[in-house]
Amino acid sequence: MTDTLPPKSPDREGLTSPAGASNHRPSGMGDPSAIRGLAPTPVEGNPDAPVLRVTNLTRRFGDITAVNNLTFEVRAGEVLGFLGPNGSGKSTTVSMILGLVRPTSGNVELYGHDVQRNPEVVAKSAGAIIENPAFYPYLSGRDNLRTFAKALGGVSDARVDELLELVRMKDRAGDKYKSYSLGMKQRLGIALTLLQNPGLVILDEPTNGLDPAGQREIRDFIPELARNGHAVLLASHLLHEVENVSDRVVIIRRGEMIQQGRVRDLVRSGGVIEVMVQPDEVAPAVDLIRRVGGVTNIQPGAEEGGIIVSAEPQVGRDINRMLAGQGIFASAVAPKANTLENVFLELTQGSAPGEQESGRRKRRFGRG
């Protein structure tokens, strides 16, 4: 069944349809006319299918299984956070979504089309930055976008200029790409992902190299993309960034999905208790807290002497009693609002999102 797929009404509060997209201008972004152009270009396909559907996706490299039986989907108007430690299979998954890497088994569908059988659907409906933006160093920013616009076909020079305006690169658009800062390269990469108004936008570390103002702009911009009807797959090491802008998250580890769900539900799912002790008492305190029933994970706190314990709030009393019984008097044992970072660290057993899975970070002293 093939129909022209209209951009779906996004499933979130305060949204506008793509037709009304011009009323919403992300803070810090450029000309509103560029925003109007952000509504995804309709793609032939199954109108009931999600923009992206990944089914039982597996990829093996020799004896190593990089991605194992991964299944998830992203619908129009949704931002899906895609999390996992380095080496967990995120880039391999994204490469399979884009048809750059062949799955060993399973499949990827864009608008109901298998990307291996219909590679042109990727060009029409997916825009991505994988790891770092890559462009031709001898070309200007504008000519780089024009090159990819020509490769895609049907993308006008006016559209290129709109996007340069949107990412605030118009003033430097004539300069050679090799003269750009990392932040400018990142902005150009974001413009590239939007060149053909793709239904699926994949952003891998989109704020990498941006100053705080630039990071804020991108954070504001991602939900705006979703409001305009795009499906966004966001991979980032900055978990608070993912927490703020994502509707749902998928967390993978060693190529396997270990959790997926709505951010709100995941954050609510477990309690967190912050324990403050003297810095030289952290190690014995951790050993004692491990013995307390109901404790599921222990991580270092942000402050010196801080310990973050994953447990229901009532367990705090038991922790306090255990520590005091061994002569360690905590200055604070208090329930704390859970964060996606805590959830992630608990699920990945202490692997920081930017850490190689093969290694173990020094800070890790939790269970498992």
Next chain:
Amino acid sequence: MGNLLNAEIFKAVKRPATWIMLVILALIVAAFYAIVYFAVDDPATDLSLRPTEIVNNGYAIGANIASILVIVFAAQLMGSEYGWGTIRALASRASSRSALIVSKLILLAGYTLLTLVVTAAVAIISALVFSAIAGNETSIPGDAWVDYAQAIGRYMLANGVYAVLALVITILSRSTAAGIAGGIALSFLEIAIWEILAAITDVFQTIREYFLGYNVQGLAAAATDQQVDDFDITRGVIIVSVWLIALLAISFYVFRRRDITSG
């Protein structure tokens, strides 16, 4: 496919190396005529300066240099995409990988032809200019244009096959340097290796006739007056064409099937 070819042409036109190589080629051919003019005792009688003789002189030299330049161009055409990491962005925006490689091959064929046309044009102009200075005849007879066209055609095949060979090596290695080194080394070393082996036994003398070096050398020589003894031009064209098709098939097979993970 047209979109991708358009993008490839745009990149090539904007890339300084594209023009620098052509300028170098033109300067070398022009310099050849200048050197001959000043080196010979009597430019008025020396055949090397005659426009009718360019396929044996300035054009032959330029076309051989062009063979190296198109190897460099071919290796850059694919190797730079891997080196700069643009291959993933490009491949994910291409209608298919086959279309992407076809667009690059068409551009490569176009550039190979351009180097030979520039070589011929500069050789003709230089020969006319220095002939005029020397007081020689400066008209070009009609049959000379046929010689020029044949010479371009034969060198197109001879240079093109090594350019495609460099492209294949680049695709296999994902490296511009490997493509350049491999293409140039094979184009020069193969002939030398067969010469050594043929000196050992006559069997290698026969085997080498089915490889690139012998046939490319024969075709290139056939474009001039120094033809290789017993060289069958038609057979040479067929053998080089078969190699060309085989190399194209390898480049398609590898590029279509292999994961694009680097860059």
